[in-house]
Amino acid sequence: MSHLDEAQYITVWHEDISAAKAARKLGVGETTLYTNWTKLKMAGKLPSHPRTVSFDRATKVPPIPKPKTDPERPADVGSHDLLLAKLYKVYGTKRSAA
Secondary structure, eight states: OOHHHHHHHHHHHHSSSOHHHHHHHHTSOHHHHHHHHHHHHHTTSSOSSOHHHHHHHHHTOOOOOOOOOOTTSOOOOOTTOHHHHHHHHHHOSOOOOO
16 A cells, blocks of 8 residues: 555545445455454554444534432423323412322
């Protein structure tokens, strides 16, 4: 693999396309593509994480925050819960603790 080929493989690795499309773009088979990506990872020229992690970073989807809840308090489901809204209509919003 020449230096130019390395640059092409690295560029295609970061694109949000399937491995099959990447192989067609480079004019190689998928086995050759994966073999060369593995060599580049071992040489430290590509990240060691899977390509899907790069796609997640590229789309910049923020992670869903985990709610900080007190174990003594029930989880807060929020006002957007349609089932909870229907239950409130039928049974009221507060129930007295007996």
